[in-house]
Amino acid sequence: MARSVTPSQLRNMIRQAQQKQRQAIDKINRELRAHSQRVNQAVRNYNQQVTAYNARVRANRDRLARELARLSRPTASSRQVTLRVSFNAVHRAYxxxxxxxxxxxxxxxxSxxxxxxxxxxxxxxxLVNAFEGDAEQTSGAAPDEPASPVTPFLEIISSELADRxxxxLYSLSPRNPDAARHFCTSAREIIARIxxxxxxxxxxxxxxxxxxxxPQGTPTRRAKVRYLLRVRGLDQADLEAxxxxxxSNVVDLFEVFNTGTHGTAGAIKLTQLQALRKRVEDGIAFLSHLVQ
Structure with a gap:
């Protein structure tokens, strides 16, 4: 049986119902605004990432074009010839x-x-240009700067490798007459260990x-590269090459700077040491993207 209510009770019930309705509408509006904000933020983040990526691509492409333009001069020393031969292999593969x-x-x-x-x-x-006396001017850090973006990656593999x-980096001091040789020796061992x-x-x-x-019956380095690319789902012949x-370009630096008598690296300039570090450091970073 329906319960009778007074006019005052009815008005109170209507107010309560209206209040609940307003609260429900406010909640929906808040959720819609929050969702809209999340969507807008996601769009902004995506656009920022695309812009940053496109900027990196343009910067890399522009720099590659500038470096290639500098490679028009004839080579002189055997070291320069070796560096060019190794670079030519990289460039053809690229x-x-x-x-x-x-x-x-x-x-x-x-991508x-x-x-x-x-x-x-x-x-x-x-690197070739740097050792042929035409390094691109840079305001980069000192070659023996201890901070490095690849150290955390190496720490994951082993603390010993990170210490190596x-x-x-410490050996890459401009005051070290054997800086390049010591650095490239360590670089070769680090890459082999990775x-x-x-x-x-x-x-x-x-x-x-x-x-x-x-000849010893173990898989070659190229076989290891092919294995890593397959694990990542990136097994494509041109990328493998x-x-x-x-x-090879990074590892061969050991031979480039290990020939001749010790101390020949003493004539290496600051810009050359910076280019050498960048070549090896970014090479390890490149490898890290393939194995993570």
């Missing part, structure tokens, strides 16, 4: 990779690696029993 990208053979998942590959090619050219890198840790011989051989092998040539 051109093949770029053609594959232009032909639509590489989808969106390759970051393509960006970093262009930076690697520019760094390789920049810190020691390599590859062995992230692409162990047993894992590579198990994944690809017919992989290329060294570029990564292999890029690693």
């Amino acid at each position: 051109e093949c990779l770029e053609r594959a990208a232009d032909a639509g053979q590489l989808d969106q998942k390759y 970051e690696i393509l960006d970093l590959s262009e930076r690697e090619a520019a760094n390789s050219a920049g 890198w810190r020691g390599a 590859l062995q840790t992230k692409a162990p011989d047993d894992a590579v051989a198990a994944a690809t029993p017919d992989c290329d092998r060294t 570029f990564v292999e040539s890029d690693i």
Whole structure:
């Protein structure tokens, strides 16, 4: 049986219902505003990332063009010839990779690696130019600056490897007559350790029993590169060739600066040491993107 109410009670019930309705509407409006703010922030963040990415791409492309333009002079010393030969291999591999990208053979998942590959090619050219006396002017940090963006990555692999890198940076002091030789020796060992840790011989051989092998029967470095790219879902022939040539370009620096008598590195200029550090540091960073 319906309960009778007084006019006063009815008005009170209506006010309560209206208040609940207003509260519900206010809640919906707050949620809509919050959602709109999240969407707008996401759009702004995305646009900022796109802008930053495009700026990096343009910067890498412009720098590569500038470095290539500087490489028009003839070489003189055997060191310069060796550096050029190694750079030429990197550049040829990069051109093949770029053609594959232009032909639509590489989808969106390759974007970051393509960006970093262009930076690697520019760094390789920049190193040649630096040692031929035409380094691009930079206000970069001292070559033995201890802070490094790749140290956290190396710490993940092992603290010993990170300490090795810190020691390599310390050795890159302009006051050290053997700076380049010591630095490149450590760089070669660090890269070898990264590859062995992230692409162990047993894992590579198990994944690809017919992989290329060294005379000692272990998988070659290129086989390890192919393994790493497959793990990342980036197994593309031109990228594989570029990564292999890029690693070779960094590792070969050991031979470049280990020939001759000790102390020949004493004549190396500050800009050359900076270019050497950038080449190796970014090379390790490039490798880190492939193995993480």
